[in-house]
Amino acid sequence: MIPSDHPRYESLLLREKIVQAFKKGILADSGLIAHGRGEAFDYMLGEETNAAAKKAIKVAAAAIKLAVKPVFSVNGNTAALVSEDMVELSQLSGGKLEINLFHRSPARVNIIEKVLKDAGAGEVLGLDDQQLKYLKQIKSPRATASAQGIYPADVILVPLEDGDRAEILKKTGKTVISIDLNPLSRTSQYATISIVDNIVRAIPQLNKEIRNLKGENIDNLKQLINEFNNQQNLKETLQVLDVRKYKSLHD
Numbered sequence: 001m002i003p004s005d006h007p008r009y010e011s012l013l014l015r016e017k018i019v020q021a022f023k024k025g026i027l028a029d030s031g032l033i034a035h036g037r038g039e040a041f042d043y044m045l046g047e048e049t050n051a052a053a054k055k056a057i058k059v060a061a062a063a064i065k066l067a068v069k070p071v072f073s074v075n076g077n078t079a080a081l082v083s084e085d086m087v088e089l090s091q092l093s094g095g096k097l098e099i100n101l102f103h104r105s106p107a108r109v110n111i112i113e114k115v116l117k118d119a120g121a122g123e124v125l126g127l128d129d130q131q132l133k134y135l136k137q138i139k140s141p142r143a144t145a146s147a148q149g150i151y152p153a154d155v156i157l158v159p160l161e162d163g164d165r166a167e168i169l170k171k172t173g174k175t176v177i178s179i180d181l182n183p184l185s186r187t188s189q190y191a192t193i194s195i196v197d198n199i200v201r202a203i204p205q206l207n208k209e210i211r212n213l214k215g216e217n218i219d220n221l222k223q224l225i226n227e228f229n230n231q232q233n234l235k236e237t238l239q240v241l242d243v244r245k246y247k248s249l250h251d
C-alpha cells in the first residue's frame, strides 16, 4: 500500500502497475528494466509534458487525422499502462490496434489481446503467427506486420521501443510516430515525429488533440506537419535535460 502523501506517489503507482502486469504475464521481464529506464528519464524531464512534447503530440494528432490507414502498435508496457487510452485513440481516429512484441510468445499475445478487449477494443490485429507478414529488413520478432495493419499502414505509432524498427518503417515510406522518454534512442532519432514524454501522459494528450482538431481543414493539418522540424524539436528536449537546470524533486 503506497501512502497517497508519498512525494513519489504517482511514480510508485505506475511502478506497482508494471509489477502487477509482469506477474500476470503481460509484461516481458525486460519490460521492468525498460520501465526503470523510462522512470529515470522522466525524473530528469521534471515528470511533465514539456513544450516540445506538446508540439510533437499536436503534429502527431494532425498526421493521424490525415492518415488513410493509421495503426497503433501495442507491446507489453503499453498494454500494462495505457490500454484504455489506446482503445480510445483507436476509436477517436478509426486507426487499428496491432500487437507487436519484441519478446513474442503465443501466451503473451493472448493475454495482451484480452487486456485490450477488456479495455473495450473491437478488432485487435497481430494475433495469428501463421497469418502475419514479416518486414524483411527487421532482424527481431518485431518484424511482424499484419496484412490489414502495420504492413499497409501509412502512419504508425510505435511506443516504448528502442530498436531498428522505426528506421526501417520510415524507409518503407511510412510516417512513424514514436513515444519514448529517451530523446537519444534510435527510435526517437529515426521517427518522423518523436514524442519524448511518458506514455501515461502522451496518449491522453494525443486523444485530447485529436478531439481539438475535429473539423479542422486539411490545409491547416498539412501546414502543422510541414512546419514541424523533428530534429529541432528533439534539440529543445535535450535543452530541458540540461543538468544545470535540474530542479530538485524528492527521493
Ligand code: PTJ
Residues within 6 Å of the ligand: 027, 028, 030, 031, 032, 033, 034, 035, 036, 037, 038, 039, 041, 075, 076, 077, 081, 100, 101, 102, 103, 104, 160, 161, 162, 163, 179, 180, 181, 182, 185, 197, 198, 199, 200
Ligand atoms: O513487450 P515487448 O516484448 O515488445 O518488450 C517491450 C520492451 C519495452 C521490453 C522492449 O521494447 C525493450 O527492450 O525496449 P527498450 O529497448 O528498453 O526501450 C524502451 C524505451 O522506452 C526506453 O528508451 C525507455 O526510456 C522508454 N520508456 C520506458 N517507459 C516509458 C518509456 N517511454 C515513455 N513512457 C514510458 N512509460
